[in-house]
Amino acid sequence: MNVTIVGGGIIGASTAYFLSAENVNVKVLERDPTYTEASFGRSCGGLRHQFLQEENILLGMYGSEFVRQFSKSVQFTANGYLMLFNEEQKAEQTQAVITQGRCNAGSNTIDASLIQDVFPWINPEGLAMATYTDTGIEGWIDPYSLHTEFKKKAIAQGAKFIKQDVKSLDDVEDDIIVVAAGCWTGELLPDIPIKPQKHTVFNIKCPVHMPDMPLTADFTTGIYWRPEGHGYIVGSPNGRFDQEDLEPDWNDFDEDVWIPMAMRAPMFEQLKMENAWAGYYDTNVLDNNAVVGKHPKMDNVYLASGFTGRGLMEAPGIGRGLMELITSGEYQSIDLSCFDPARVLNKEKRLEPYVI
Numbered sequence: 001m002n003v004t005i006v007g008g009g010i011i012g013a014s015t016a017y018f019l020s021a022e023n024v025n026v027k028v029l030e031r032d033p034t035y036t037e038a039s040f041g042r043s044c045g046g047l048r049h050q051f052l053q054e055e056n057i058l059l060g061m062y063g064s065e066f067v068r069q070f071s072k073s074v075q076f077t078a079n080g081y082l083m084l085f086n087e088e089q090k091a092e093q094t095q096a097v098i099t100q101g102r103c104n105a106g107s108n109t110i111d112a113s114l115i116q117d118v119f120p121w122i123n124p125e126g127l128a129m130a131t132y133t134d135t136g137i138e139g140w141i142d143p144y145s146l147h148t149e150f151k152k153k154a155i156a157q158g159a160k161f162i163k164q165d166v167k168s169l170d171d172v173e174d175d176i177i178v179v180a181a182g183c184w185t186g187e188l189l190p191d192i193p194i195k196p197q198k199h200t201v202f203n204i205k206c207p208v209h210m211p212d213m214p215l216t217a218d219f220t221t222g223i224y225w226r227p228e229g230h231g232y233i234v235g236s237p238n239g240r241f242d243q244e245d246l247e248p249d250w251n252d253f254d255e256d257v258w259i260p261m262a263m264r265a266p267m268f269e270q271l272k273m274e275n276a277w278a279g280y281y282d283t284n285v286l287d288n289n290a291v292v293g294k295h296p297k298m299d300n301v302y303l304a305s306g307f308t309g310r311g312l313m314e315a316p317g318i319g320r321g322l323m324e325l326i327t328s329g330e331y332q333s334i335d336l337s338c339f340d341p342a343r344v345l346n347k348e349k350r351l352e353p354y355v356i
C-alpha cells in the first residue's frame with residue numbers, strides 16, 4: 001500500500017510514524033521543512049484530559065500516556081491543568097466531569113468556596129467551580145521534541161519526507177492521500193470549514209516564581225498561563241481570522257490579558273511582558289471539533305485537521321487512528337467516527353466548548 005501525506009507537521013509526522021510501523025510505503029510532502037509557520041512549533045505544548053466529549057478525553061489520555069513512553073527525548077512537565085468556571089458554565093462542566101470519571105481521566109472537582117484551600121494564589125471571585133489533576137498525568141512538552149522523534153522514527157521505518165508545495169490534490173499520484181495540512185487544509189479541500197485563526201502568547205517575568213504551578217485556564221475570561229523557565233507564558237483570549245501575518249497582537253496585553261490575569265491571580269499584579277509570538281489555530285469554524293477520516297466525495301482522500309487548539313495532544317491518537325482506518329477499514333482503539341468529514345459537510349455541529 002502506498003500513502004502520500006500532504007503536510008509534515010505534527011499530525012503528518014505522527015501518521016507517517018504509525019503507518020510506516022505497519023510496513024506501509026509512506027511519502028510526506030512538506031512545503032517548508034523548516035516548519036517556520038507550522039502550528040505545532042508555535043503551540044504551548046499542553047496535554048490535557050479535561051474535555052466535554054468522550055473522544056477528546058480519550059485522545060488526550062492516549063496522548064499524554066504515549067509521550068511519557070515514546071522517547072526519553074520528549075520531556076513531560078507533569079504540573080497538571082487547573083480549569084476555572086463560573087456559574088453559567090457549571091452545569092455543562094459538571095456533565096464533563098461525569099464523562100471524565102467514566103473514562104478514568106483522573107480529574108478532581110472543587111467548589112469555588114474551597115479553591116483557595118488547594119490553590120491559595122487564586123482569587124475565587126466570580127468562580128463557581130474548578131477542576132484539576134494533581135497526579136502527574138497532564139502537563140506539557142516541547143512540541144518540537146515530539147515532532148523530531150515522530151519524524152526520525154518514521155524515516156527509520158522507511159518513510160520519505162520530501163520538500164514539495166502541493167497546489168492541488170490532482171498533482172499527487174498515489175493509492176491513498178492523507179491531507180494533514182493544518183490550518184491550510186481549506187486551500188486543498190475548500191468544502192472543509194477549517195480556517196487559520198491567529199492566537200498570541202506572551203512571555204512574562206514576575207517576581208513570584210512558582211515552577212510547580214499547573215497550566216491554569218480561566219474559562220471566565222479565556223486566558224491561560226503556565227510556568228516557562230524562570231517566567232511564565234500567557235495566552236491572549238482573542239483569536240482572529242483573516243490575518244495575513246504572524247505578528248503578535250501586542251495590544252491585547254494590557255487590557256485583555258494583564259488586567260483579568262492579575263484579578264484572578266494577584267501575584268501577577270507585578271510583572272513585565274518581555275516578548276510574544278503568534279501562531280494559527282487550525283479552527284473548525286462549524287464546531288471547534290476535529291475533522292478526521294475519509295472524504296465522502298473522494299475515493300482515496302483522507303484528512304485530519306480542525307483541532308482548534310488540541311492538535312499537538314491529539315496527534316498520537318489521530319496518527320494511530322488513521323493508520324487503523326487506512327490499513328483495516330475501521331477504528332480499532334478509539335472510535336473516531338464522530339469526527340467523520342461527512343459531519344461538517346452536512347453541517348452537523350458537535351461543539352467542544354472551552355477552547356484555549
Ligand SMILES: Cc1cc2nc3c(=O)[nH]c(=O)nc-3n(C[C@H](O)[C@H](O)[C@H](O)COP(=O)(O)OP(=O)(O)OC[C@H]3O[C@@H](n4cnc5c(N)ncnc54)[C@H](O)[C@@H]3O)c2cc1C
Pocket residue numbers: 006007008009010011012029030031032035037038039040041042043044045046047164165166167180181182183184185188199200201278279280281282304305307308309310311312313314356
Ligand atoms: C498559540 C498556539 C498554542 C497552541 N497550544 C496548544 C497546546 O497547548 N496543545 C495542543 O494540543 N495544541 C495546541 N495548539 C494547536 C496545535 O498547534 C495544532 O492543532 C497542531 O499543530 C495541528 O497540527 P497539524 O500537523 O495539523 O498542523 P501544522 O503543525 O500547522 O502542520 C501542517 C503542515 O502542513 C504544511 N502544509 C500546509 N499546506 C501544504 C501544502 N499545500 N503542501 C505541502 N505542505 C503543506 C505546513 O507547511 C505545515 O508544516 C496551539 C496552537 C497555537 C497557534
